[in-house]
Amino acid sequence: MLSIKDLNVSYGAVHAIHNASLEVKDGEIVSLIGANGAGKTTILHTVTGLKDAKSGTMTYDDLDLCTTDASKLIKYGICHVPEGRHIFRDMTVMENLEMGAYSKKKDKYDMGKNIEKVFERFPRLKERYKQLAGTLSGGEQQMLAMGRALMGEPKILLLDEPSMGLSPILVKEIFSIIKYCHEIGITILLVEQNAKMALSIADRAYVLETGNITISGKASDLFEDDRIRKAYLGQ
């Protein structure tokens, strides 16, 4: 279980996150929604250790995330899919997937089986396994980033705006992949601007506004909330 309590983060003098607390229970999909610059990515970066927290506690089961290095997280089953499709552009699709298993010990890990599993879910990647990742289309790159994350056999996936810059059809495809990840038992923390999609898939959700968590609750309740309907769903 991932739990964040009273988190404060600042960039120099700018206080970006104010006393944010949130919780992701095992087996849940939790969405964190908010507008541009609300601090969604900052929270994720703080959780993964790419950014240091000013105060507050973050734990994953018994692991203290404040003191854990970003590169160690995957060993504990936390996998971060960064915003904007951070893939290795000059490596082939296959090599990208292999990089996802970087932290695994050779004798305790079945590379072939995991690659097969990813290819089964993403046939597009199989077609293009020899191609340089930089030449893939936006949607394929996002699939690759998620496939790479799955290679690390994560227990919890931190997804940062997976739908960014994709066409509506691809957005649907990406969300169906998120559902698939959930079905195979992965807990998901989803950071999204696309509030409608994010709420439709989530169990619970948090709304972030200029660094404060203003609304939280069951996703189905938030759908009915007037403030959210006005501000994020355009109704």
Next chain:
Amino acid sequence: MNKIQNKKWAYIINFIGICILFSLLMILFNSGILGTSTNYVKGILTTACYTIIMVASLNLLTGFMGEFSLGHAGFMSVGAYSSAIITNMLVDKGIPDIILFVIALIVGGFAAAITGTLVGIPALRLRGDYLAIVTIAFAEIIRVAFTNFAITGGGRTMSGITKLSKFSWCFWVMVICVTFMYMYVRSRFGRTVIAIREDYIASAASGINVTFYKVLTFTISAFFAGVAGAMYAHYMTAMIPTNFSFMYSAEFLTEVIIGGTGSLTGSIMGAIFLSALPELMRDFSNYRMLAYSVVLLLVMIFKPSGIFGTYEFSLTGALSRLFHKKEKGKGGAADE
């Protein structure tokens, strides 16, 4: 396994290739075909040897890790001065020359590697242009420090260093260094470093300790620069801190870029080309810098990735293409 067998063969074939090249050069020198210019050509080739090590080690940073260092001559000077000081202390103790030479190289290498680690740990928090500026500053600090230490001869020339860098020794040291760098790049460490160059956030998310690998590569690069510096000191026998100025560092970077960032073959060719060029153009030495810039401009316009790009020459590949045209090159190992 077949793959490993192939790799072994590739190493053996490349080793034979290098031996043939070496014996050809030796025959050339010993037969006296070159007449009075034998020593002159030998000298140029020795220069080429340490330049190759310098350029290849800088390519580890620039080509494979994707970070600029404009202070590589600084590491070279650390290696040069520390090895010179050690050999000056040991020279009368009756140690055979070859052992003294090896000691000098190791001392030079480790002195530079330690400096590299100390500089690297804080500096590698920065990226791109900012890192380049820090490395320039570092090289300048070293230079100014050496002009003020009594042990390095102060601002005067440090002369009287024993001449140990014979061409044949330098050649083999160069081969060993380049082979090691090649193996590093092709190892899992090298692939990790390339992944960091591609995308450091994705690397961290895949479980790579980015800082560690950056500092490790920086240290290895500095080590080889130190080895090259030790060779330089024992070839020149006299040196002055201003030799290792910013211009010298920039020259190495030019060679990396002209040869091809990310290609050790390119580094070797670039280094040979640019160590021979000044000698070929003795008559118009003033225009040398002009020629550099013209070459650099042409390369940037017509082949921005450098003459070799990321291509690596492979002897086994070339041979198999020569003998069985149908069988495609299986990829070789070291590439001298």
